[in-house]
Amino acid sequence: MSFSESSSLQRDLHRMIPGGSHTYARSSDQYPEGMAPVIARGRGARVLDVDGNWFVEYGMGMRAVTLGHGYEPVVDAVSAAIRDGVSFTRPSVWEARAAETFLNQFPGAEMVKFAKNGSDVTSAAVKIARAATGRDLVAICETQPFFSTDDWFIGATGMGAGVPQAVRDLTVGFRYNDLESLRAVLDANLGQVACVILEQATATAEPHAGFLEGVRELCDEHGVVLIFDEMITGLRWHAGGAQAIYGVQPDLATWGKALGNGFAISALSGKRKYMELGGLNTDESRVFLLSTTHGPEVVGLAAYVAVAQAYQSTDVVGLMEARGRDLADGINNAAQHAGIGSAVEVIGRPSCLVFATRDQTGAPSQAFRTLFIQEMLRAGVLGQSFVISAAHTPDDIETTVDAAAQAFAVYAKALDNGSTHGLLQGRPVAPAMREFAAPRRLPDEVSDEGVLR
Incomplete structure (x- = not known):
C-alpha cells in the first residue's frame, strides 16, 4: 500500500x-x-x-458522522435548500423549522440558538452563566479532555500559550465522579463560581449512581449554573441526548457533532430565563449572544432537520x-x-x-x-x-x-x-494536546483516548 x-x-x-x-x-x-x-x-x-x-x-469525522458519509437524504435536503439561497438579511424559514425540530427533539430545552462549532456555544453558555450570576469563575471537569478553543478553557490546558494569566486564574477544576472534589471547589470559592461544565459521560466513563444528581444539587445549593456538554453524547447516547438516559436536567446544554452528520452546525439550548438574557425580553444587561453571520445559514439548518428526520424513522x-x-x-x-x-x-x-x-x-x-x-x-x-x-x-x-x-x-x-523497534516504521504518535511540538513528557503518559493525563 x-x-x-x-x-x-x-x-x-x-x-x-x-x-x-x-x-x-x-x-x-x-x-x-x-x-x-x-x-x-x-x-x-x-x-x-x-x-x-x-x-x-x-x-x-471526529464523531460527527453517525449516518455515514454522503448520506443521501441529508445531502439531497441540503442540495434542495441551497438552490433558494443560503444567507439573507432577515431570518429564513429554516431557522424556524430547525428550532421547532430541536425543541421537539430535546424536551428539556426551552429555547435554542444555532452556531457553527462547539466552542462557539460552550463559550456562549459560560458568558450567559457569568451574566446571570454576576460571578467570574468557571468550574470545569478537569478529567475530561476538551470543552472549547477559547481562552477560558484552553488557558487551563497544556496549550495555554497566549492566554493571559488573569484569564487562566478564572478557571478551576474538579474531577469526574467525585462529588467531594466539586464540593471542595465550590466551598473554597464561595459565591464566586458562575457555572459548572461537564460531559455527563465519556466513551470510557459512566456516571456513578447519584453523581449527576449530586452535581445538580450542589449547583442549586450554591446558585451555580449547570452546563452539560452534549457535543459527543448528543445523538450518540440517545436521540434525545444523554439527558434522556440519565434523567438530570441542566440549566444550559451545548450540542454539535452529530446534529448535521458532518455539516457544520452546533446549538446552545437551555432554560428561557437564561437564554432570554441574549434576547429582547429582558430588563437585565443584555448578553451579546451568538450574533453571527453564518450561524443561521441554511446549509447546517437543513442538514440538521434531515438528520432529525432520519433519527425519527430509524x-x-x-x-x-x-x-x-x-x-x-x-x-x-x-x-x-x-x-x-x-x-x-x-x-x-x-x-x-x-x-x-x-x-x-x-x-x-x-x-x-x-x-x-x-x-x-x-x-x-x-x-x-x-x-x-x-x-x-x-x-x-x-x-x-x-x-x-x-x-x-x-x-x-x-x-x-519488549519493544516496537524494528516493527514500527518511524516515530510514535504524540498526544494532540501538548505544550511543545516535540513532546517533552514521556509519550506513555496518556489516556486510552490519546489525551495527556
Whole structure:
C-alpha cells in the first residue's frame, strides 16, 4: 500500500497551514510516520485517499458522522435548500423549522440558538452563566479532555500559550465522579463560581449512581449554573441526548457533532430565563449572544432537520450500538486468541468505542498504539478509535476484525521483543494536546483516548 501522494500533499499542507491541518486530532503527528492518508472522498463507512486506497473508517469525522458519509437524504435536503439561497438579511424559514425540530427533539430545552462549532456555544453558555450570576469563575471537569478553543478553557490546558494569566486564574477544576472534589471547589470559592461544565459521560466513563444528581444539587445549593456538554453524547447516547438516559436536567446544554452528520452546525439550548438574557425580553444587561453571520445559514439548518428526520424513522443509536458490540466482541476475541488480550482491548460505549494499547509491562504505550494503527492501515482500516456509525455494515465489521487479527500477529512479536523497534516504521504518535511540538513528557503518559493525563 502506497502513501506517496498523501505524503506529498501532506508536505504542501504543512507549508500552507500551521500544523498541516485545521484540527489537531487530524494532524499527521497523530498517525504513523509516512502513513497519514489525505482523503479524497467517502461513502458510507469507507473513505478513499488520494493514492487510491480504500479504508473502512472509524472516528467518523471526529464523531460527527453517525449516518455515514454522503448520506443521501441529508445531502439531497441540503442540495434542495441551497438552490433558494443560503444567507439573507432577515431570518429564513429554516431557522424556524430547525428550532421547532430541536425543541421537539430535546424536551428539556426551552429555547435554542444555532452556531457553527462547539466552542462557539460552550463559550456562549459560560458568558450567559457569568451574566446571570454576576460571578467570574468557571468550574470545569478537569478529567475530561476538551470543552472549547477559547481562552477560558484552553488557558487551563497544556496549550495555554497566549492566554493571559488573569484569564487562566478564572478557571478551576474538579474531577469526574467525585462529588467531594466539586464540593471542595465550590466551598473554597464561595459565591464566586458562575457555572459548572461537564460531559455527563465519556466513551470510557459512566456516571456513578447519584453523581449527576449530586452535581445538580450542589449547583442549586450554591446558585451555580449547570452546563452539560452534549457535543459527543448528543445523538450518540440517545436521540434525545444523554439527558434522556440519565434523567438530570441542566440549566444550559451545548450540542454539535452529530446534529448535521458532518455539516457544520452546533446549538446552545437551555432554560428561557437564561437564554432570554441574549434576547429582547429582558430588563437585565443584555448578553451579546451568538450574533453571527453564518450561524443561521441554511446549509447546517437543513442538514440538521434531515438528520432529525432520519433519527425519527430509524433507530440510529440502536444500529450503532449493535454494530459496536459486534466489533468490540470480535476484536477482543481475536486479541484473546492471539494471546494478547491483556495488551489490546476495545473499551467504551458501543456507539463510541476506543482501544487501549499496552506494552509488555501492561502500561499504556504510544509506541504500541502507533504500531497497532500502522498495521490496521496496512490491512485497510483507518482510525484512531473504533467510533462507529450506523453505516458500518457486517462486512465492514468482518473486515475490521480480520485486519485486527493480522495486526495482532505483529503486536505479539513486539510484546515478545519488549519493544516496537524494528516493527514500527518511524516515530510514535504524540498526544494532540501538548505544550511543545516535540513532546517533552514521556509519550506513555496518556489516556486510552490519546489525551495527556
